[in-house]
Amino acid sequence: MAIEVNMNPLISIIIPTYNRASFIGKTLDSILAQTYKNWECIIVDDGSTDNTAKVVATYCDKDDRFQYHSRPDNRTKGANACRNYGFELSKGDYINWFDSDDIMMPQKLELQINGLHNSNFDFSICQTLIFDVVKNKEKGLRAPKLKSDNIFEDYITYNIFWLTGAPVWKKAFLKKYDLNFDEELQQAQDYDFHMRALYVSENYIENETPLVQFNIHEDNMSKTIYDDPQKTFSNIKVKYNILKKYGATLSKDVKKNTLEELTKLYSYVIRERHKKISYKTCKFILSLYKENKALFSLNKFKTSVYAMVPLFYVYLGKGFKLTKLANQIISK
Numbered sequence: 001m002a003i004e005v006n007m008n009p010l011i012s013i014i015i016p017t018y019n020r021a022s023f024i025g026k027t028l029d030s031i032l033a034q035t036y037k038n039w040e041c042i043i044v045d046d047g048s049t050d051n052t053a054k055v056v057a058t059y060c061d062k063d064d065r066f067q068y069h070s071r072p073d074n075r076t077k078g079a080n081a082c083r084n085y086g087f088e089l090s091k092g093d094y095i096n097w098f099d100s101d102d103i104m105m106p107q108k109l110e111l112q113i114n115g116l117h118n119s120n121f122d123f124s125i126c127q128t129l130i131f132d133v134v135k136n137k138e139k140g141l142r143a144p145k146l147k148s149d150n151i152f153e154d155y156i157t158y159n160i161f162w163l164t165g166a167p168v169w170k171k172a173f174l175k176k177y178d179l180n181f182d183e184e185l186q187q188a189q190d191y192d193f194h195m196r197a198l199y200v201s202e203n204y205i206e207n208e209t210p211l212v213q214f215n216i217h218e219d220n221m222s223k224t225i226y227d228d229p230q231k232t233f234s235n236i237k238v239k240y241n242i243l244k245k246y247g248a249t250l251s252k253d254v255k256k257n258t259l260e261e262l263t264k265l266y267s268y269v270i271r272e273r274h275k276k277i278s279y280k281t282c283k284f285i286l287s288l289y290k291e292n293k294a295l296f297s298l299n300k301f302k303t304s305v306y307a308m309v310p311l312f313y314v315y316l317g318k319g320f321k322l323t324k325l326a327n328q329i330i331s332k
Contacts, residue, residue, distance in 0.1 A: 009117055011039045011109055011168065012092030016082030017100035018046040021055050023215070024100045028059045028066065031098075036109035041066045042089055043100070044082035080181035080189050087180065095174060098165040103131075103213035111207055112168040121205045122173040123197070125162050129210035133217040142214060146206040152198050153254050156242060164190040165212045173201065187231040188238045199246060226268065233277045236265045240284040247292060256295050259288065260330050267326040270310045278314045282307050285329065297330055 013031060017024055024043075031041055043056050043066065053068065060066045069089065075081040083097055094113065098104070112124040128142040143161035148154040155161065174180075177200045181189050225235045239262040247255055266281045285307050289296055296303050306325040313319045 008038050009094055009113065010092035011036070011094040011096055011113060012086075012090035012171075013039055013041040013096045013098055014083055014086035014090060015041065015043045015098050015100050016046060016079040016086070017043055017048065017052055017056075018079070019048045019050045019052060020100040021048070021051040023217070024052060025055050025059075027098070027100050027102060027104075028056070030104040030106075032059075032063065033106050034104060034109045035107050036113060039065060039109060040090070040092060042069065042086040043067065044069050044071055044086045046071050046077060046079060046082050076183045078183060078186065080183045080185060084180045084183065087174075090171070093171055095169045095171050096165070096167070099163075099214075101215050101217065101219075102165050103215065104165075105209075105211045105213065108211035109168070111209065111211065115205045115207065116168060116170065119205065121170075121203055122201045123167050123169045123204045124207065125204055126166050126207040126211035127209060128163055128166050128212040128214050131213050131215050133215050139216070141210060146208060151202045152195075152246075153250060155195060155198055156246075156250070156254060157257065162194065163212070163214060164193075165214070167194075167204075177201075185234040185237065186228065187225060187234045189234070192238045192241070195242070195246070225265075229269070229272075229274045229277055232265060232269060232274070233280070236262060236269070236277070236281050236284070239265070240281075240288070243288050243292065252294070255292060256330070259292070259295050262288075263326065263329045266307075266329075267310075267323065270314055270323045270326050271320075273314050273317065275314055278311060282311060295330070298328075303329060 015027070028041070031039070045052060045068065056066070056068045060068050071077070071082050071085060075085055087095065094116070096109070108126065112126060116124040125146050127146065130139040130142055132139055142163060145160055146162060148160050151160065179193065179197055181193055185192060225232055239258055242258050243255060263285065266285060269277045269281060286304060289300060289303050298306060306329045310323045310326045313322050
């Protein structure tokens, strides 16, 4: 069904990219194929060393709705800074962040803007289909559902979930609450962003139709939270922030589950002897004890001992058995 002229707001699609010459063409083709035509696509390059710029240039030359920008040198390297910079450049009343190796289904923008424009909803979420490019095989939906009776906690525990490209946001909502991506995070940035959004508003409309195809390929299929110490610490920081910022609103089960995940990550960085990260995480755990005593199995003294003693192994390289104490901070 065609969009009426008075229902034709501008949507800003913001795409960070880095060395995606072999993928970004298909992503941009899927944007060109959108049944909704009033969009601008802002591509922000994080310093690609392949032919990404040349590929994007061909799209900019044939359609002036595409824009190509380089991340300014004074901005932190990473996709999050590119997303935030693209947002600053955007002119649309609606925002759709997207990734440079994923695909928009043809009616994505049309269906989501139809439900969102002139409504009281703050954003729209659609389903995401996971596709294995290597095996040329669909792997199912990213999450079984997009809404529940306990939205905030269910998002934290992954019972409902969506990725960066699924939402279309009202820009006014994002500006009202100063919502942007944490440029210090190397991973879990969408998880963190969506939690911050849900904390201030659960007022969204869901579309259970898969309108995004998330592609799994050789460049991303092996990426885990353990690939790089900074990725691990990003996940640690996000788990800590859940308890620190939202703990007062969460059930005991959700808080305990989050704390258990945090201590498992602490145990990992201890064994890997990541000194600065181990020290920071130890401080996180001890800080959390003050406000969440009931979640800990041990008293204050023992919690401090079990958290701090494993650091001897981290800094001295001796006493590997001490690392086991980190696993016992929650369970005796």
